[in-house]
Amino acid sequence: MFAGHFGLAAAIRPKAPEVPLWTLMLSTQLLDVAFVPLFLTGVETIDDRHGSGYGDAIIHADYTHSLLGALLLSLLALWLGRRLWGRRAGWIVGGVAFSHWLLDLVVHRADMPFLPGNLGNLPLLGLGVWKYEGVAIGLEIALLAAGLILYARSIPKAATPRTKKAAYLSTAALGLSLAFALVMDTTSLF
Incomplete structure (x- = not known):
């Protein structure tokens, strides 16, 4: 679901012009960004014994992808967004960060705990x-x-032809990047 998170960020952008697109993109991947150092240090792991294809691995992200961990990371994103771009932007950034957990809830197998470290051994x-x-x-x-359609439709109608052209080219570049992310996500070619 790596690429799908980016699509959501692109869809939110037209409704949140005060928040830079890079911030929304980073926010939607915040849980995975936090996962990387924990994975590299062995605190969180990926069990690929079930296969190496799209969605085959069992992810043991017991801190970053726990419900409480996701809420705490989202609150951090909310706080930073609020400090940098204002109250409304903070809520948007925090909400986009938490959307990662909600989308992962849909696609993940039962591997996401309620509490960090699966404290209390509650159902996953x-x-x-x-x-x-x-x-x-x-x-x-x-x-x-x-996401791309909503993002492209947000290009101002009053923009100059040159500005419009640049905006559509950047939207096409974003689309190609997201398509590449999807190919990376769903194949083992790379």
Whole structure:
């Protein structure tokens, strides 16, 4: 679901012009950004014994992808967004950060704990759409397409032809980047 997160950020951008696109893109990946150092130090792991294809691995992100961990990271994003761009922007940045957990809840197998470190050994969460590769890829494509369409439609009608051209070219570049992310996500070619 890596690419789908970016599609959501692109879709939000027209409604939040005060928040830079890079901030929304980073916010939507904040949980995974926090996962990387924990993965590199062995605190969080990926179990790929079930296969190496799209969505086959079981992710043990027991801190960054726990419900409480996601809420805490989202509150941090909210606080930073509010300090940098104002109250409304803070809520948007925090909400986009938390959207990562919600989208992961849909696609992950039951590997997401309520509490960091799976404290209390509560049931793990995840609806498991990754088990149905075609449905999961379709969902990602829908998120990417909707995000790009909403992003492109936000190009101001009053813009000069030159500005419009640059805006459409940047939207096309964003689309190609997101499509490349989807290909990386769904194949083992790279």
